[in-house]
Amino acid sequence: xxxxxxxxxxxxxxxxxxxxxxxxxxxxxxxxxxxxxxxxxxxxxxxxxxxxxxxxxxxxxxxxxxxxxxxxxxxxxxxxxxxxxxxxxxxxxxxxxxxxxxxxxxxxxxxxxxxxxxxxxxxxxxxxxxxxxxxxxxxxxxxxxxxxxxxxxxxxxxxxxxxxxxxxxxxxxxxxxxxxxxxxxxxxxxxxxxxxxxxxxxxxxxxxxxxxxxxxxxxxxxxxxxxxxxxxxxxxxxxxxxxxxxxxxxxxxxxxxxxxxxxxxxxxxxxxxxxxxxxxxxxxxxxxxxxxxxxxxxxxx
Numbered sequence: 001x002x003x004x005x006x007x008x009x010x011x012x013x014x015x016x017x018x019x020x021x022x023x024x025x026x027x028x029x030x031x032x033x034x035x036x037x038x039x040x041x042x043x044x045x046x047x048x049x050x051x052x053x054x055x056x057x058x059x060x061x062x063x064x065x066x067x068x069x070x071x072x073x074x075x076x077x078x079x080x081x082x083x084x085x086x087x088x089x090x091x092x093x094x095x096x097x098x099x100x101x102x103x104x105x106x107x108x109x110x111x112x113x114x115x116x117x118x119x120x121x122x123x124x125x126x127x128x129x130x131x132x133x134x135x136x137x138x139x140x141x142x143x144x145x146x147x148x149x150x151x152x153x154x155x156x157x158x159x160x161x162x163x164x165x166x167x168x169x170x171x172x173x174x175x176x177x178x179x180x181x182x183x184x185x186x187x188x189x190x191x192x193x194x195x196x197x198x199x200x201x202x203x204x205x206x207x208x209x210x211x212x213x214x215x216x217x218x219x220x221x222x223x224x225x226x227x228x229x230x231x232x233x234x235x236x237x238x239x240x241x242x243x244x245x246x247x248x249x250x251x252x253x254x255x256x257x258x259x260x261x262x263x264x265x266x267x268x269x270x271x272x273x274x275x276x277x278x279x280x281x282x283x284x285x286x287x288x289x290x291x292x293x294x295x296x297x298x299x300x301x
Contacts, residue, residue, distance in 0.1 A: 008299045009034045009045035013058055016050055016068045017093060018291075022100035026284050030292045031299075046299045051075055051083070064299060070291070073187070073194055082298040086290050087194065088224060094168075094200045095283045103170045104278045108206045110176055112260040115140040117178040117207065119198075123147035126188045126243060130212055133251040134182075141254075142178050168197065175205040179260060180229075182250070185213030188243035193220035203277045206270040208232060208262070210250045215241055225276055227269040232259065 010031040012019050018027050027033060034045070036058055047059040051069045059065040065081030070089040086092075098104055118134075118141050120127050127145065134141060144152045154171050181202035186194070193216045202209040208229040211217050218228045218238040228235055237249035262270065276282075 006044070007032045008296070010048045010066070010299075011036050011040060011042075011045050011062070012048040013056065014050075014053075016048065017070045017089070018048065018068065020093075020097070022096040023093065023287075026287055027292065029288075030296050046081075051077065051079065066295060066298070071196075073190075073192060082295065084291065084295060087192075088286070089291070090196050090200055091224065091277065092283045092287050092291075094197050094204070095277055095280070097168060098170070098204055099278060099280065101168070101170070103204065106170070106172055106175075106205060108176055109172070110262075111173075112179060113177040114142040115178070115257055116142070116180050116182050116254060117174055117202075118143040118182040118184065119152060119174075119201075120144060120184050121146040124184070126212065126247065127184045129244070129247060130182075130184055130251075133247060134254060137255055141182070142174060170201075170205070175207055178207070179257070179262075180208040180210065182254060183209050183211045183213070185211055185217065187214055188212060188246070190214050191216065193217055195220060200277065203273045206274055208266060208270070210253060211238075212243075212247055212250055214243075215239060215246070226273050229266065229269060231263070231265050231269070 008031055010018065010027070011034050013036040017023065019033055024033065034040070036047070040061075042062050045062060046064040046066055047062040048066045048068065049056045049059055051067045051072070059081070065079070067079045067081060067083045069075050069083055069085045071093070074085055075083065115137060120143070131138070131145065142152065144150050144155065152171070152174055154173070156169055183198050183202060185198055186196050191214060193214060195217055199209065199211055199217070199221075203226060210233060215238060218235055221228055233253055234249070237246045240246045240249060
């Protein structure tokens with residue numbers, strides 16, 4: 001699809017996903033990004049807002065409105081305009097964000113001090129259950145649960161859950177000192193295979209992983225070109241429809257883990273995943289095809 005040389009203005013009033021510094025260079029190939037101000041010229045412009053900001057009446061001035069729901073599960077609400085959703089947005093966004101922060105240069109220096117890494121922030125019933133089930137081996141796990149006042153070592157994360165200034169902070173020692181990640185995803189109920197930054201952190205930083213989430217997340221990763229770790233884990237839990245049974249299947253594997261050194265096959269998969277995640281050409285191509293070109297079609301017609 002050819003990009004219109006007379007670019008449409010994408011008018012915004014606050015930070016969202018498409019006006020993040022690491023995404024802007026790609027967006028500017030399609031749109032001009034313009035901060036909203038009183039009396040702004042709405043000709044050849046669309047208003048860019050969030051589905052979580054229903055009080056944002058600035059869009060009433062514009063003929064067309066774009067609602068950003070890129071980082072969330074599909075919305076059932078009806079919005080005026082174009083609802084922007086993308087199932088795999090977290091891969092694209094996190095890849096560019098970590099590269100922007102120069103995290104892509106990380107190379108592991110394993111110390112194997114702990115069994116696993118398990119970071120958690122918001123309180124969820126299934127995370128409470130996961131923590132309780134892993135109690136016998138919790139002293140061998142490097143874990144956090146910010147909602148309960150526990151953070152990782154050398155973490156700047158505030159205990160105020162509304163304070164997100166240090167989102168995506170990375171410390172090499174968290175991954176160097178652990179054998180694999182236990183990922184407590186955003187949801188365990190439902191069937192929509194939505195992967196968040198929680199899983200992609202493990203992929204970016206050379207970690208095998210077990211995922212407590214909805215069924216089918218491992219299958220989704222393989223569909224996207226990543227490799228999972230059926231060489232060291234029993235991944236049949238991914239097809240189990242009952243989340244409590246999935247939790248027990250994961251718990252049993254964590255408690256039985258006794259390996260430390262990653263085998264050559266595991267190492268090959270880790271390198272493949274890291275490189276695939278940070279494939280900038282592929283990521284930008286998918287952003288253009290899945291997000292920006294449909295957006296331009298809406299804005300221009």
